[in-house]
Every structure is written in C-alpha cells, then in structure tokens.
Amino acid sequence: MRVVVDFDLCESNALCMAAAPEVFEVRDDDFLYVLQENPPEELRPKVEEAARRCPKQAITIED
Amino acid sequence: MERVAVVGASLAGFRAVETLRAEGFEGAVTVVGAEPHLPYDRPPLSKQVLAGTWDETRLPLVPIGTTLDDLDVGWRLGTTATGLDVAGHTVVLDGGDRLPYDGLVVATGTRVRTLPGQPDLEGIHVLRTVDDALALRAAFERTPDRVVVVGAGFIGAEVAATARMRGLDVTLLEALAVPLERVLGLELGALCADIHRDNGVDLRVATVVERFVDDGRGRVAGVVLSDGTTIEAGVVVVGVGVVPNTEWLDGSGLTIENGVLCDATCLAAPDVVAAGDVARWYNRRFDEVMRVEHWENAQEQGAHAARRLLGRDEPYAPVPWFWSDQYDRKLQLAGRSRPDDEMRVVEGSFAERRFVALFGRGDRLVGVLGMNRPRPVLQFRQLIADGASWRDALAAAS
Numbered sequence: 092m093r094v095v096v097d098f099d100l101c102e103s104n105a106l107c108m109a110a111a112p113e114v115f116e117v118r119d120d121d122f123l124y125v126l127q128e129n130p131p132e133e134l135r136p137k138v139e140e141a142a143r144r145c146p147k148q149a150i151t152i153e154d
Numbered sequence: 155m156e157r158v159a160v161v162g163a164s165l166a167g168f169r170a171v172e173t174l175r176a177e178g179f180e181g182a183v184t185v186v187g188a189e190p191h192l193p194y195d196r197p198p199l200s201k202q203v204l205a206g207t208w209d210e211t212r213l214p215l216v217p218i219g220t221t222l223d224d225l226d227v228g229w230r231l232g233t234t235a236t237g238l239d240v241a242g243h244t245v246v247l248d249g250g251d252r253l254p255y256d257g258l259v260v261a262t263g264t265r266v267r268t269l270p271g272q273p274d275l276e277g278i279h280v281l282r283t284v285d286d287a288l289a290l291r292a293a294f295e296r297t298p299d300r301v302v303v304v305g306a307g308f309i310g311a312e313v314a315a316t317a318r319m320r321g322l323d324v325t326l327l328e329a330l331a332v333p334l335e336r337v338l339g340l341e342l343g344a345l346c347a348d349i350h351r352d353n354g355v356d357l358r359v360a361t362v363v364e365r366f367v368d369d370g371r372g373r374v375a376g377v378v379l380s381d382g383t384t385i386e387a388g389v390v391v392v393g394v395g396v397v398p399n400t401e402w403l404d405g406s407g408l409t410i411e412n413g414v415l416c417d418a419t420c421l422a423a424p425d426v427v428a429a430g431d432v433a434r435w436y437n438r439r440f441d442e443v444m445r446v447e448h449w450e451n452a453q454e455q456g457a458h459a460a461r462r463l464l465g466r467d468e469p470y471a472p473v474p475w476f477w478s479d480q481y482d483r484k485l486q487l488a489g490r491s492r493p494d495d496e497m498r499v500v501e502g503s504f505a506e507r508r509f510v511a512l513f514g515r516g517d518r519l520v521g522v523l524g525m526n527r528p529r530p531v532l533q534f535r536q537l538i539a540d541g542a543s544w545r546d547a548l549a550a551a552s
Contacts, residue, residue, distance in 0.1 A: 104528055144453070
C-alpha cells in the first residue's frame with residue numbers, strides 16, 4: 092500500500108501520529124513527516140485508522 | 155441481530171455504519187437523516203466553504219477501505235424521526251412509516267439555538283448545515299457593509315475570522331467578559347479577544363443583542379445592543395450554541411437530560427446506543443457525565459456505539475480533543491478544562507501567539523491547550539490519558 096498525504100489539507104493536527112506512529116510523525120517544526128510511504132501490510136489497520144482520524148481527510152491509501 | 159437502524163446521517167451515524175460493516179455485520183442497515191444530503195463533514199462550513207476556497211462537492215464523507223455503495227445502506231434522507239418505541243423496537247418516521255430494528259443508533263445531533271424573540275428576517279443567518287453555509291456565503295459575496303456575529307464561541311469566532319479574511323467589516327458580540335471564558339478561563343479568553351482585535355474585528359464583550367432592527371421590508375437592518383447603541387448591518391450571524399435533538403424521544407422510555415443519557419459504554423437502553431452531539435454518557439476517565447459537541451467525539455463515539463450494539467461492552471472513556479482554526483492560528487484543546495482550573499503556560503508565550511498551556515485541578519493534569527503547537531498537544535493528551543499528576547506534567551514540560 093502507498094500512503095499519500097495531501098499537504099495542502101494537512102494542518103498537523105497529529106491525530107495520525109497517535110494512531111500510527113510508525114508511519115506518521117509531526118516533528119518540532121510542526122510539519123508532518125511520512126516515515127514510510129510504503130508501510131508493510133500488517134500496518135494497514137493502523138494506517139486506515141490514521142486516515143479516518145484525520146480531521147482534514149488529508150490521508151489516502153493507494154493499493 | 156439482523157436489522158440496525160441509525161437515526162442521524164451525519165458524522166456519528168456515518169462512522170457507526172462504517173464500523174458495523176468493518177466488524178462484519180451483514181444484516182440490513184437503514185440510516186434516517188433529516189437533511190436531504192448524504193453524510194457530509196461540517197468543520198469546513200465555517201472555514202473553506204464560507205471562505206469560498208472549497209465548493210460543497212468536497213464535503214461528503216467517504217469511508218476508508220471501502221466504498222459508499224459497498225456499505226450497502228438503505229438511505230432515508232430528508233426524513234425525520236418523530237418517535238421511538240423502545241420496547242417495541244420501532245422508530246416512527248414523519249409521514250407515519252414505522253422502521254423496526256433489532257439494534258438502534260441514536261445520532262440525531264444538535265440544532266442551532268436562536269436568541270429569545272429572534273425575528274424571522276432575511277439577512278439573519280445561522281450556521282449548521284451546508285445549506286446555511288451556502289446561504290451565508292452568498293450573503294458575503296454581496297459584500298455587505300458590515301457583518302454582525304452574535305456569539306464568540308468557536309463557531310462565531312470562525313465565522314468572524316472567515317468574514318474578516320474575506321475583507322468584510324465585522325462586529326463580534328460576546329455576552330461574557332471574554333470569548334470562550336467557560337472553556338478557557340479569563341486569561342486565555344482575553345488572549346482570544348486580543349487576536350480578534352489584532353485582525354481588525356470590532357469585538358464587543360459583555361454585550362448582548364437587545365433586539366433586531368427591521369428595515370420594514372422583511373430584512374434585518376441592524377441590532378440594538380444591551381448598552382443602547384445600534385450597529386447597522388445587513389448580515390447578522392447568530393452563533394449562540396446548539397441544543398440536542400431529543401424531542402422525538404419524549405415518551406420513548408429513554409432518559410433525556412440535556413441529551414440522551416447513556417451508561418459508560420454508550421448504551422441508552424436495551425438494543426439502543428447513542429453517539430455524537432446528542433449523547434450524554436458517563437466518561438469513566440473523568441468521573442463525569444458529559445455531552446461533547448466536537449468533531450472527533452462524533453467520529454469515535456459513533457464507532458464505539460456500533461461496537462457496543464454488536465456486544466462489545468467496553469467503556470467509552472476518551473480524552474476529548476478539539477481544534478479550531480482562527481485567522482492564521484490553530485487552537486487545539488484536549489481534556490476537560492474548566493475556567494477555574496489552574497492554568498500554566500509551559501512552552502512559548504502569549505506574545506508569540508504560539509504556546510502550550512496546561513490545566514490542572516487538584517493534583518491532576520486535566521487539560522492542554524496549544525496554539526500552533528500540535529506535537530506537544532498530542533504528547534500532553536497522552537499524559538492526560540495516562541492519569542498524569544499535575545507535578546509530573548509540569549516536570550515533563552521542562
């Protein structure tokens with residue numbers, strides 16, 4: 092799977108980081124960093140949860 | 155359980171449906187929604203939609219990992235539930251239809267409160283639905299001389315900010331001494347007042363509308379304030395809070411007390427759960443019965459309520475979280491702060507307009523507010539979830 096973040100929508104609310112810290116990190120510069128663009132399949136539930144939790148619906152998952 | 159009815163077609167109801175299917179429920183799901191729209195997202199209404207940067211086609215909620223069609227829902231939109239028979243497991247709809255269920259999710263949310271004696275004049279707006287937002291945006295596009303916003307809560311503040319960013323002159327009225335006093339207390343509320351004024355908003359605190367001025371042709375011409383002055387305006391937005399939609403449940407047997415009363419697991423009655431703005435439940439984490447009007451709660455409680463209906467009786471005990479975008483500032487608030495809590499700025503400063511403030515009550519950390527500091531808000535939210543003491547929280551901050 093490929094994790095795609097629309098950075099025009101992303102406002103660094105960091106809820107994705109709470110749901111899937113292996114994939115999403117909001118750093119001290121307040122920007123979101125995608126740590127793994129192609130996370131392993133076992134992380135899918137967490138990545139989907141992160142996508143759901145994003146208040147801006149900025150995360151999409153491409154297969 | 156073979157048939158689930160969800161009454162309420164906004165975020166909580168939508169997430170409940172998504173969760174039912176994700177958990178393997180294959181029975182019939184019927185969603186009843188009063189608005190004539192499929193579920194859509196409300197936060198952009200006071201921001202991007204009102205600003206004119208988004209059109210309304212970007213609002214519909216989309217499920218993750220599946221499609222709307224694959225959710226296989228029977229949609230009853232533009233339909234209002236008018237009654238509930240808990241023992242008989244039946245929802246009564248307007249028009250007299252009866253909708254039987256094995257499990258019910260009540261997610262009818264809230265509607266806007268109006269001012270006492272508020273007249274029905276053109277030019278007086280509220281903001282709750284996409285139709286409200288489009289009407290208000292059209293009013294903004296006609297470049298009124300002045301917009302009056304009544305209420306400096308989160309909605310009023312965002313409407314004022316968006317109007318201001320569109321270049322309109324704005325007068326913002328707040329009944330209390332500072333905006334958001336009941337949520338943030340006097341010091342932080344005063345900062346919010348400063349930020350409005352920094353951005354050129356004419357903020358009047360400790361001020362209410364005495365009456366509306368009618369132009370004699372059915373349009374609003376202004377408002378008369380409690381201090382006797384008159385503000386002329388062709389657009390007045392009333393943002394003085396919301397009330398839960400529970401009238402349809404009178405006499406149903408559910409306990410209605412500022413919302414639908416639920417236990418710690420979101421159960422309101424056998425085979426009935428509630429979620430979102432309408433639900434008032436016992437949050438074990440704060441030992442408090444609460445009703446939360448924020449986006450994230452609608453989402454998470456909708457999911458939890460669906461799982462509860464399917465038999466998973468875990469308590470729903472979140473640390474509530476909220477965000478608000480005002481001008482170029484992003485506020486994030488987590489926990490359950492009260493105006494009389496101890497408030498301490500632990501990072502940044504008011505002057506920088508970038509900081510983290512913690513709220514303590516007794517020896518507990520109960521809340522965190524960040525202004526343009528998302529990462530520490532997340533970290534302190536976790537500390538609140540862990541039951542951190544006030545002392546440990548302050549230690550973590552340094």
